[in-house]
Amino acid sequence: MTAKAPITQDVLTLPRKMPEGGKVNLVGLTRDAMRDALIAHGAPERQAKMRVGQIWQWMYQWGVRDFASMTNLSKSYRAELDETFCIELPEVVSKQVSEDGTRKYLVRIAGGHEVEVVYIPETDRGTLCISSQVGCTLTCSFCHTGTQRLVRNLTAGEIIGQVMVARDDLGEWPVPGAPNVEGRLLSNIVLMGMGEPLYNFENVRDAMKIAMDPEGIQLSRRRITLSTSGVVPEIARTAEEIGCQLAVSFHATTDEVRDQLVPINKKWNIETLLDALRAYPRVSNSERITFEYVMLKDVNDSDADARRLVKLIKGIPAKINLIPFNEWPGAPHARSTPERIKKFADIVHDAGYASPVRRPRGEDIMAACGQLKSATERARKSRREIAAEAGLSQP
Ligand code: SAH
Numbered sequence: 526m527t528a529k530a531p532i533t534q535d536v537l538t539l540p541r542k543m544p545e546g547g548k549v550n551l552v553g554l555t556r557d558a559m560r561d562a563l564i565a566h567g568a569p570e571r572q573a574k575m576r577v578g579q580i581w582q583w584m585y586q587w588g589v590r591d592f593a594s595m596t597n598l599s600k601s602y603r604a605e606l607d608e609t610f611c612i613e614l615p616e617v618v619s620k621q622v623s624e625d626g627t628r629k630y631l632v633r634i635a636g637g638h639e640v641e642v643v644y645i646p647e648t649d650r651g652t653l654c655i656s657s658q659v660g661c662t663l664t665c666s667f668c669h670t671g672t673q674r675l676v677r678n679l680t681a682g683e684i685i686g687q688v689m690v691a692r693d694d695l696g697e698w699p700v701p702g703a704p705n706v707e708g709r710l711l712s713n714i715v716l717m718g719m720g721e722p723l724y725n726f727e728n729v730r731d732a733m734k735i736a737m738d739p740e741g742i743q744l745s746r747r748r749i750t751l752s753t754s755g756v757v758p759e760i761a762r763t764a765e766e767i768g769c770q771l772a773v774s775f776h777a778t779t780d781e782v783r784d785q786l787v788p789i790n791k792k793w794n795i796e797t798l799l800d801a802l803r804a805y806p807r808v809s810n811s812e813r814i815t816f817e818y819v820m821l822k823d824v825n826d827s828d829a830d831a832r833r834l835v836k837l838i839k840g841i842p843a844k845i846n847l848i849p850f851n852e853w854p855g856a857p858h859a860r861s862t863p864e865r866i867k868k869f870a871d872i873v874h875d876a877g878y879a880s881p882v883r884r885p886r887g888e889d890i891m892a893a894c895g896q897l898k899s900a901t902e903r904a905r906k907s908r909r910e911i912a913a914e915a916g917l918s919q920p
Pocket residue numbers: 665667668669716717718719720721722752753754773774775817818819848849850851852894895896
């Protein structure tokens with residue numbers, strides 16, 4: 526039986542026209558697309574590029590949401606813009622703050638769907654974990670999102686919109702003319718929330734280009750990490766078209782076990798995945814690839830696994846991020862013991878790889894890795910769907 530073809534964005538991404546008022550939302554358009562939109566609505570071609578530059582800076586550098594405040598545009602043009610366009614972000618429905626300072630936002634997007642966004646403060650930086658899809662087509666056995674049906678891909682505007690609402694909440698838009706503030710509360714982005722980012726490639730790429738734009742949010746590509754379960758055909762493209770850091774949900778050292786944990790392995794197995802990863806740093810000039818490895822009791826956490834792991838990744842500039850399994854209601858796994866995790870980490874470390882153990886953050890508000898699943902999306906996958914989506918024959 527063949528695996529289900531990747532869902533394309535054409536099918537799943539909503540058009541950009543917002544339902545209310547029929548205005549075109551500028552959030553998420555690339556510079557070229559914004560230029561085209563301005564021209565289509567009457568801007569003279571020779572001025573369009575300059576206008577994009579001006580509007581872009583207001584939107585992404587200063588966080589301005591209304592055209593009336595864009596004082597370097599003529600009053601009449603501001604009024605014209607306001608008739609046709611809008612600057613709209615996803616709506617924050619709720620915010621929870623964990624005992625450890627982690628913040629989880631539930632944001633509502635067009636169609637009434639909801640996704641989760643998590644902000645993790647650290648001493649010298651802060652990381653925003655954003656979502657790329659509502660639900661996920663994949664069915665990794667340890668992941669809560671994987672039990673939720675894919676509803677749709679997020680648009681580029683909904684993806685960058687998550688960064689913008691977090692900056693709103695953190696009060697982090699600079700004030701024009703004020704001195705530069707050292708350090709940033711939101712200094713890093715990880716695409717590790719809900720969904721498989723490489724099954725929504727174009728929208729993720731466009732959103733990350735906006736995040737990296739030097740006249741806007743200005744995050745370096747080294748501060749953006751995209752995590753994939755292993756969508757091999759899109760890995761080289763990630764290096765070429767985004768150039769961000771890459772993390773891979775590796776999680777197992779034999780195809781037999783990885784087939785069970787990360788079913789996409791049936792399509793692109795460990796060897797195929799490693800071949801693609803060997804080429805990645807050369808293409809994007811990135812630093813090391815992060816191998817994510819969820820520690821599941823008696824499943825993938827033996828000394829033999831640790832030794833196999835370092836053998837497999839030989840020659841790849843890598844760091845191994847060990848993630849103690851985060852529980853969720855009904856999960857079929859248990860977390861490895863701290864002693865086991867330590868032993869595993871030591872073996873990897875002694876082989877010359879950094880092997881940090883990821884400290885679970887925001888567990889009390891179900892914000893830790895793999896716990897995200899919007900409570901409003903009641904639709905659960907049936908066994909048949911899970912089997913079909915994972916490319917398995919029916920049991
Ligand atoms: N779909 C992408 C990104 C989202 S998941 C991917 O799979 O890589 C982000 C990371 O959290 C992945 O490494 C994923 O395997 C891990 N993860 C998922 N569920 C988890 C859980 N319950 N406990 C710990 N880590 C989990």
